[in-house]
Amino acid sequence: MSLQQSQSLSDISAGEFPEHTIAHGVRWICVPSETPETIHSFVLRWNGQWISGDRFARDYAAGVMLFDSELAQAVSRFCPSRSDALEQEIEAHAAAWAAVLVAFEAASFRDADRETLLAALLVELRQYWSQNKPSDAAHDAAILGRARFYRALQDRTSHLESVTHIVNSFLRTLGLREPIAPSALARHLTAIFGYRILRDIYRLSAASRLRMALAP
Numbered sequence: 001m002s003l004q005q006s007q008s009l010s011d012i013s014a015g016e017f018p019e020h021t022i023a024h025g026v027r028w029i030c031v032p033s034e035t036p037e038t039i040h041s042f043v044l045r046w047n048g049q050w051i052s053g054d055r056f057a058r059d060y061a062a063g064v065m066l067f068d069s070e071l072a073q074a075v076s077r078f079c080p081s082r083s084d085a086l087e088q089e090i091e092a093h094a095a096a097w098a099a100v101l102v103a104f105e106a107a108s109f110r111d112a113d114r115e116t117l118l119a120a121l122l123v124e125l126r127q128y129w130s131q132n133k134p135s136d137a138a139h140d141a142a143i144l145g146r147a148r149f150y151r152a153l154q155d156r157t158s159h160l161e162s163v164t165h166i167v168n169s170f171l172r173t174l175g176l177r178e179p180i181a182p183s184a185l186a187r188h189l190t191a192i193f194g195y196r197i198l199r200d201i202y203r204l205s206a207a208s209r210l211r212m213a214l215a216p
Helices: 053-078 085-106 111-129 137-151 159-173 183-214
Strands: 003-005 030-032 043-046 049-052
Touching: 043 053, 043 183, 049 053, 053 085, 053 111, 053 183, 085 111, 085 137, 085 159, 085 183, 111 137, 137 159, 159 183
Parallel strands: none
Antiparallel strands: 003 030, 043 049
């Protein structure tokens, strides 16, 4: 089975990283390319009820899609003259997936449970990524590659620093740093990224603790 893996800083070529970025203890996260069969028998508590792993994947992915869409809409609202829609789409998908990886790593799931859930999520999100075009391996690879880059910007000593690094890189990639982009856009993206990551860390941590308490 092939693996999509988060890169450590040493895996990223010189010049790709902003000079001010410092990542602490970036850890590998393995995500199987296909949903393991165990997802159907996987059970965890989410939103006040016990649900199956595949139900969780659908529900959680729906939230990621809304967040993804909010990123794209924010860029369009603040910078309506942006013309490279494909680049913007790839970067929004990648940054949203990176936020998922950051939140899942901070939760205390066992490695096998984390891999199972992330694989199921990736299946749901790939359908969303290809909704405006036929499934394209190169398109998916571009999104996952950029997500690995954003994921590697994580500062494990501070989730808020992680958010700042990801947002700054997202804007820089799209050519939307000041004076081109208004500071309001950076503040808005920092706020929604911070809320998304911190809220999901809290919710996923609670789910992972209950999962570990009940699982053999």
